[in-house]
Amino acid sequence: MCGIIARAGRGDAVPLVLSGLENLEYRGYDSAGVAVRNGDGIDVYKRSGEVSELSAQIRDGVASGNVGIGHTRWSTHGPPTDANAHPHTDGDGEVAVVHNGIIENHEALRERLADLGCEFTSDTDTEVVPHLFEHYLERSEDAEAAFRRTVRDLEGSYAIAAIVDGEEAVYGARQGSPLVLGVAGSEYFLASDVPAFLEHTDTVVYLEDDDVAVLRPDSVGVTDLDGGDVARDTEHVDWDPEETGKGKYSHYMLKEINVQPTSLANTIEGRIDAEDGEVSLEEFPPGAFEGVSEVQLVACGTSYHAALYGQQLLQSAGINASAYRASEYGTADVPVTERTLVIGVTQSGETADTLGAIRRATDRGARTLAVTNVVGSTAARECDDALFIRAGPEIGVAATKTFTSQAVTLALLARRLAVDVPHGDPRDDFEAVAKSLERLPDALDRMLSASDAREVGRHYLGSDAFFFIGRGRCYPVALEGALKFKEITYEHAEGFASGELKHGPLSLVTPNTPVFAVFGGDQDEKTLKNASEAQTRGADVVAVASQGHPAVDAADAHLTVPDVHPVWAGLLANVQLQLVSYHTANQLDRAIDKPRNLAKSVTVE
Incomplete structure (x- = not known):
């Protein structure tokens, strides 16, 4: 869903937060923003669009500070606008918050806070959090205690990072949404996923539900909602940053x-x-x-x-x-x-x-x-x-x-x-x-190294729809081939058990509907018969099969799969279909790594 990054340490946090956002952009790219405590208040920079646009906006003249938070958004409440971008602040700009997940009781909290005089400027569920935090800050001299009271009032799924004017600290909590702590000597990171800070450290602590983390430039602590110390294992991530x-x-x-x-x-x-x-x-x-x-x-x-x-x-x-x-x-x-x-x-x-x-x-x-x-x-x-x-x-x-x-x-x-x-x-x-x-x-x-997927994709550009069929172990491959195709090309694609083609979907077949037939040793003769039924209606058939397979001579095009045990043939066929999807999308100039409306990890139901 959305991506969160926070940093506390000595030196300017802004470049580190921005690079963390770039690393997390696969989690959301509708809008992005950062907030930094500059020693004389909190500076917030946010806008709809990609992280690169945000970076260009704040490259010159941005204030610096030891602690900062950032967010890249995949919209759930409210469209991707500047106003709905995170971080969100309270009315006086004393609290800034980034959030991943859904606050299920946000409407009740919004009404309660509006009755107390709070004014809201966005359509998001997140905005209740900074207002609530500020409400409790006014009644407590302890920012950490106010943060705990805030978190207790929230219902739903959330990962939260917040900063407060006058406090050189990042406050974080999670419930049902991921939040991981990165430890790099006396520098600390908080993120929704490890790649956000992997170039700086592979030492991590995975926070659990109801954990509260407080990051400062020289220390970090993890407690429960009542303030009691909790022990969380420190682990090392076995991933190369270059990956x-x-x-x-x-x-x-x-x-x-x-x-x-x-x-x-x-x-x-x-x-x-x-x-x-x-x-x-x-x-x-x-x-x-x-x-x-x-x-x-x-x-x-x-x-x-x-x-x-x-x-x-x-x-x-x-x-x-x-x-x-x-x-x-x-x-x-x-x-x-x-x-x-x-x-x-x-x-x-x-x-x-x-x-x-x-x-x-x-x-x-x-x-x-x-x-x-x-x-x-x-x-x-x-x-x-x-x-x-x-x-x-x-x-x-x-x-x-x-x-x-x-x-x-x-x-x-x-x-x-x-x-x-x-x-x-x-x-x-x-x-x-x-x-x-x-x-x-x-x-x-x-x-x-020998795939013809680029040429096959180019040949069928402009088709009305794309069908994928298979039997047995090749049926889930057909479903996955269609899903990959529609995800990144935005073209209409459907996957079917090949025997079901004649029970309805065949009515959709035209000469402008290529059928990708996956052959892997599970009743291939029946799949070939089903493919020929589409072929007689004018459709081209692309056989995804080994070189000597009988389907090759009967098909209009061929994607070669090495001759392996039938248990694994479908997996190789799937990779050929991945390449067809990729090259078709690339020729259509689609946003391949960041397809519209989709995010990598869907952390809300």
């Missing part, structure tokens, strides 16, 4: 597509023994899943498609498994017992809908497991267990490398479960599956 830059690539997305051989190698390193055909997950020794009778996967967006991929692998291993959209999990009367394993698949570990589903499962007695990319994330902390996909930081809003790593991690987990659970049916050919997985990064690297 958060674009390097030689024109877009983060293109970089993250092309580094998938490396991220995938990291995902599988030390986890498979191809000679013995065994999976070793140090988090889960033999017997760790003996009490499991069924598996439910909950996820959103791209992670949901990875969960569907995992569902099929679990089912083929004899395990009763179902994948649910996390936002719908609470509305369905899904049977859950203490023998149910609920797996939350979430790249960030902070997706609000997925966290909500996990919490509902926990309340009903299920065992929970987070499959996530972020050590220390809320999902990793709240679930009974965590399994990390080890894909490294992903900055592009459209997920790419994390889908591949999620799917492979779930495949390895399926093997471990099949060995443990009484009704599991481990694959007899898993030695071949494991050997093919070991070779997969190299196969992916070769495919990336």
Whole structure:
């Protein structure tokens, strides 16, 4: 959702806050702003638009100070205007606040504060926070105590950072939205995500709900809402700061597509023994899943498609498994017992809908497991267990490398479960599956260097719509291919189980509707028949298949997938579709890394 950065230390905070905002812009880019305590008050600079526009506005003549806060916004309450940009202040400009999340009782607080004479200048829920803070400051000589009283009055999901005139400190708190503390000697950072300050430190403390942090230029303290000291572990993030830059690539997305051989190698390193055909997950020794009778996967967006991929692998291993959209999990009367394993698949570990589903499962007695990319994330902390996909930081809003790593991690987990659970049916050919997985990064690297995706994308520019079809494990790949395409090209795209094409969607097929058919060894002859049904209606068919596949001769165009074990073929096909989406969007001059209306981590329901 939105991005928060705060800094307390010696020397000017403004350049550090601005660079932090640039690093966080994937979380929101409708508007941006900074506030700095300059020793003679608080200076606030904010505007709608991108961080670069804000930086240009304040490059000359901006006041400096040791403590500052910043925000890059993805709009929830109120449109992206200068007035709605953060930071927000009280009427006298003595308090400045940045906020991520939703204050659910903001209307009641606004009415209460208006009755006390407060005047509001924005449409946001956030503006109640500085007015409330100032209200309590007038009744207390202790700014920290006033901040605590403010936080207690808030309902909903929030991460907050605030500064106060006369106090050389940053006050932070969280409830349901991420907030992480970075420690760099006697310099301290507070942010909604680690990449905000990774170039300065990899030493972090993940704050938890109801934590209150106070950062000063020479100290930091973390307490609970009542002021009692709390102990939070200090961790080191195993991410290279260079991973958060674009390097030689024109877009983060293109970089993250092309580094998938490396991220995938990291995902599988030390986890498979191809000679013995065994999976070793140090988090889960033999017997760790003996009490499991069924598996439910909950996820959103791209992670949901990875969960569907995992569902099929679990089912083929004899395990009763179902994948649910996390936002719908609470509305369905899904049977859950203490023998149910609920797996939350979430790249960030902070997706609000997925966290909500996990919490509902926990309340009903299920065992929970987070499959996530972020050590220390809320999902990793709240679930009974965590399994990390080890894909490294992903900055592009459209997920790419994390889908591949999620799917492979779930495949390895399926093997471990099949060995443990009484009704599991481990694959007899898993030695071949494991050997093919070991070779997969190299196969992916070769495919990336020889892809024709740019030419295919150029050929179909101007089409009315784009359809993606597949069966079995290729069905979630078709869904993901369509999602990626619509996310960054803004063109109409839909994914279907190939057998469903003739049950309605075929009425939409025209000669100006290319159909991308994904072939990966799951009833490919039927998918080819379905594709030919579209072809006879005038549509071009693009076969995403290995070089010698029968679909190649029948199709109008071809995206080559290396010949690998059918378990992994869909993952390589997905990367080809990522490239088609990227090159089409680039030729349409879209904002690829920051697609309209979207944000990387959706931390509100």
